[in-house]
Amino acid sequence: MRDTLRRIVHRGYELSGLIGPMHRRVERRLALAAGKSIDDGRPMPPAELRVLVSGTADEAWFSERGKADAARFRNAAESAGLDLSSALDVWDLGCGCGRIARWLAPDVIAAGGSFLGSDINRALVAWCQTKLPGRFLVNRLKPPTTIASGSVDLAYAYSVVTHLREPQTRSWLAEIARVLRPGGVALVSFHDEDYAAAWAPPGVAGALQTRDYAVLNDALEGSNYMSAWTSRRHFSQLAGPHFDVLAIEPSGREAPTQALAVLRARPGQAP
């Protein structure tokens, strides 16, 4: 009897178009149940916010991955000639609830630099504003931001253009270039062909053979429910109008993580 009722309710959700949101609710409840508390000496955002940015409430994952990604950015910046222990102005685009900022912002500020984080989600920004050092602001889905032209040495965006359609990614690359000082560095992660082969739903890797940019659920742009993939070659083309592409670190095939573009703003980008 209960199964019959469940099937009827399920069919009702399908017919009403609510099946997607209902599934997401269930996923969220499962995610919120995961993980135990840890103390890594930094403010830890609440489970609701961690799930929003990373799909899991697991504190150890949030802490360790955030620390590892911060180290990856530090090294990538260094490879491009920027030393994060000198006074730099840094912008974290799509900062979420500070998964990476909680590791980088204190050091940037201690070195005499400034740290700015921005995101489209008010709740995430509000948490960062009260718990992390630096300045945090809400930006819109589409640029421009209110950030002054030529005011930033290092801009980074982890797992942000992975949730944007191609025109939006182009616009954000232009915006990052505007905000950077000449010679400034941008670090932008994206889902490349290796990542698609490892993690994408069936069809995406194949689609990338014939298309430059593949997207799922584009009506949900800016949220984690929309995903975008592009090849390393095409990402270089997208960045090309504004940046010298210093390196593209591939996702890798063994334990794929997001690919990372290391970009240097060409002089003359900021008006």
Ligand SMILES: C[S@@+](CC[C@H](N)C(=O)[O-])C[C@H]1O[C@@H](n2cnc3c(N)ncnc32)[C@H](O)[C@@H]1O
């Ligand atoms: C997968 S989460 C990653 C968050 C954070 N960068 C991290 O690594 O934990 C994607 C984040 O990008 C934000 N976002 C999506 N589109 C954005 C946009 N156009 N501008 C700023 N933030 C955006 C989302 O609100 C979300 O916080």
